[in-house]
Amino acid sequence: MKFRDISLPAFWAVIPAAGIGSRMRADRPKQYLDLAGRSILEHTLDCFLGHPMLKGLVLCLAADDPWWPGLGCADDPRIVRAEGGRERADSVLNGLLKLNELGAGSDDWVLVHDAARPNLSRGDLDRLLDELGNDPVGGLLGIPARDTLKRVGEDGRVLETVDRSVVWQAYTPQMFHLGALHRALADALVAEAAITDEASAMEWAGYAPRMVEGRADNLKVTTPEDLQRLQQTFSRR
Numbered sequence: 001m002k003f004r005d006i007s008l009p010a011f012w013a014v015i016p017a018a019g020i021g022s023r024m025r026a027d028r029p030k031q032y033l034d035l036a037g038r039s040i041l042e043h044t045l046d047c048f049l050g051h052p053m054l055k056g057l058v059l060c061l062a063a064d065d066p067w068w069p070g071l072g073c074a075d076d077p078r079i080v081r082a083e084g085g086r087e088r089a090d091s092v093l094n095g096l097l098k099l100n101e102l103g104a105g106s107d108d109w110v111l112v113h114d115a116a117r118p119n120l121s122r123g124d125l126d127r128l129l130d131e132l133g134n135d136p137v138g139g140l141l142g143i144p145a146r147d148t149l150k151r152v153g154e155d156g157r158v159l160e161t162v163d164r165s166v167v168w169q170a171y172t173p174q175m176f177h178l179g180a181l182h183r184a185l186a187d188a189l190v191a192e193a194a195i196t197d198e199a200s201a202m203e204w205a206g207y208a209p210r211m212v213e214g215r216a217d218n219l220k221v222t223t224p225e226d227l228q229r230l231q232q233t234f235s236r237r
Contacts, residue, residue: 012111
């Protein structure tokens with residue numbers, strides 16, 4: 001892969017991992033389920049911990065999380081723990097506050113990534129850093145919509161077919177400057193705005209994040225079927 005600038009920017013990472021993943025119907029939060037002999041969370045952390053431009057990583061965990069201390073990476077000095085919140089946005093905001101304590105600057109890049117998205121490729125991570133390193137706003141990984149999309153009414157009937165050429169599926173990491181993201185999330189939470197990811201907070205604050213195309217196999221584990229697909233992917237390696 002060729003880069004316009006071989007000097008990728010340094011960055012911090014925030015991983016919100018306080019959710020329980022109820023749709024998995026498992027005995028533990030989904031980030032601790034087994035994937036090819038290790039937890040999903042360990043695979044997720046690998047891509048960041050193995051990157052030379054990582055300045056530090058904040059992991060946002062539930063205060064009473066009993067599974068994290070048993071992982072092999074729990075004592076990694078590059079990982080700092082922050083308390084998770086009630087919603088994803090609360091957890092990420094706590095992570096950003098922890099970065100402030102660690103001495104991160106307002107203009108430093110922060111990459112927020114789903115704890116249950118363990119198949120992020122190094123190529124996608126480098127592409128995001130390369131394409132957004134000089135962007136005034138930042139952005140996120142995603143893929144263009146490939147299937148026909150329908151808008152449906154409350155009665156379950158199709159209202160219209162949506163132009164898929166302008167629709168993308170949002171993935172993570174999502175990459176923004178620490179100060180701008182902090183303000184956007186804090187203000188959106190105070191306003192009780194509907195925030196589903198970091199990009200939506202930035203959009204609410206008036207910014208236009210840039211979409212960077214990544215790989216479709218950067219899957220988030222949400223259902224047992226997702227985990228089965230990733231088990232097959234990892235077993236082929």
